[in-house]
Amino acid sequence: MTLTPLQTICIIAAVAAGTQLTRWLPFCLFPENRQPPAVVLYLGRVLPPAMMGLLVVYCLKNVTWTAAPHGLPELLAIAAVALVHVWKGNVLLSIAGGTVLYMVLVQVVFA
């Protein structure tokens, strides 16, 4: 421990407060009993697919594309997830299949 216990509690509390602020802000700005503006409702409808796209890219942000293995394990595993999902339509099977393949790729094939 670098910090004293009291300082540690302060840092943890500050991080928790900052994180909670981002969670509560939209709900405080647009309370339940008032109808939000039309543009906010529009964003609410179109943001979910857009944010799923953001999260997929976010998960790949630390992949090095310019050096071996050029993100190949990630791309292959994502292709496997998509193929199994389109083929079988079973969420858990797609995720488990892709994850096992990825683990084999990074632990054995591209190790």
Place this chain on the structure above:
Amino acid sequence: MEKTLTLPRRRGRALRAAFPVTIPVLTGFLCLGLAYGVLMQTKGYGPFWSVLASILTFGGSIQFVAITLLTAAFDPLQAFLLSVLVNARHMFYGLSLLEKYRGIGAVRPFLIFALCDETYSLVSSVEVPEGVEPRRFYFWISLLDYSYWVIGTALGGFLGSLLTFDTTGMDFVLTALFVVLFLEQWKKRENRAAGFTGLACAAAGLALAGPDNMVLAAMALILAALLGLRRRLDRREGETA
């Protein structure tokens, strides 16, 4: 038939419907929570501290970032501001859940408190099964995801060093979850333009701002693009409704 179901059984039904959809999160959060608990342990912060941080914050990436804050000079203001920036995407989640979480009752504060990437993805992409009350379904998804993270952290803090199974790459389970939920959104034709916008803007944000600052850049681009496309997308949705 429906009327004869007692309250506990209906509660059990919501849990039984919610648990299977959280299994990928269970795997991912146990792995990442465990890694967090172990990492905190190696910096001299035992399970008491790591579990406390997980209970209060419940935020994967910021908690890993906060490890560096706990091992540097004491600066709570910086910690607060950094948490707001790193988690700014939660604000978009809240915006798109205003309708779903409206009038949902006593569980609402907890749903907001425990809103994370994974819970948001499930709540916004998975259809509530028939015969299950939405508020119970959302509550169980939120509570299960939250408890996986806290339990994973505790496991890492207490017995992480005993672990011998090589879990390298297992955190890909969350990437796979987001890919699958992206595809689920993609199934609906009216979602495709927004889905593609998200992918393209995130890639552009990553290219422009680099891995550490990509989220804010991507969010700004997504916001601008979606507002710019409003006349086309809003009308298209109106037609299908």
